Amino acid sequence: MPSPAPTPRRVGRPRSAQADAAIMDATRAALVEVGWGKLTMGYVAARAGVAKTTLYRRWPNKGELVVHAVAALFDELELPDRGSLRGDIEGVVISFARMLQRPETNASLMAVVAESTHDPLLREHIREAIVDRQKHLVLQGRERAQARGELPPDAASSEENERLVDLIFDVIAGAVVHRTLVSAEPVDEQWAEAFTTLLLHGLVAASAPRGRGEGGSEGGYQDGSA
Known part of the structure; x- marks a missing residue:
């Protein structure tokens, strides 16, 4: 009790x-x-x-109250400039995982997500207050990488750019949330490095023996992380 x-x-x-x-x-x-x-x-x-x-x-009800309590934690996430696209991704992955491991974040996020499975309005509020608000990190990371020459400029269509930002966010956030909260496995530097290789270069590079280039052959890819 x-x-x-x-x-x-x-x-x-x-x-x-x-x-x-x-x-x-x-x-x-x-x-x-x-x-x-x-x-x-x-x-x-x-x-x-x-x-x-x-x-x-x-807040009109406890659902919106809890969503704002979770959103306030997520607003603490930052994307320090680590000098390369690879470094930026690895850094935010580890920071995000550490935040999810905090008891107050874990309990709050799991509770509100579970409740939202049968509450469409709450699910919409989660998307607006948490998910959409954190996509600025993806935009910031892409802008830095473009300025360094690691990524090409944005596509001409704003809709294409929005879809790409959504996809990048879903891949990174989904992998870290699943690893941390569902599988209950550690997100350490080794996992962050392997995940970033997969994100940047795909399955072939992620499957290559360590010590070889990230493209699966000597020399690898140029991603600005050398």
């Missing part, structure tokens, strides 16, 4: 940004502690030290 919801703290009216941060932290902590089924807006409000009406002014 979960412990009773704590009594709200009366320490003066916090600024909006402070209240939002407290609510996000309380939501994620509550999901780890009691799970989706027992989580209530009242429990979160009490844990965050705010009035329940404060939550309802921002």
Whole structure:
């Protein structure tokens, strides 16, 4: 049985940004502690030290509240410039996996995704608040690689470019989420390197013996990572 919801703290009216941060932290902590089924807006409000009406002014239900709590974590992801397309991909893969391994991220994401399987509106909200918002990392990585000469310029059609960005995001995010949350296997530097080789050069390069070129022959491909 979960412990009773704590009594709200009366320490003066916090600024909006402070209240939002407290609510996000309380939501994620509550999901780890009691799970989706027992989580209530009242429990979160009490844990965050705010009035329940404060939550309802921002989020109409706990589904949207949890989605925003997850989105706030994902907004912490960055794409530091590591000097090459390969380095950028490996870096973001490892950073993403580490974020997913945090208990509050794991519990929040798994809970809201499971709930969204029978809630189309919640699924749409996940796509808008989390998935679409994080595609800026793909755009940023492609722009850097194009500036270095590692990738060709964008296609003439904006629809083609959007489809490509969607595909890149789905491949990277899908592989890391599956590896981390479904298979429960580590995403270490060796796995990130092998995955990046597969992403950049395909099955032939990924299957080549280590020490040979990434194209399956001596010399390999030029991807700016040498």
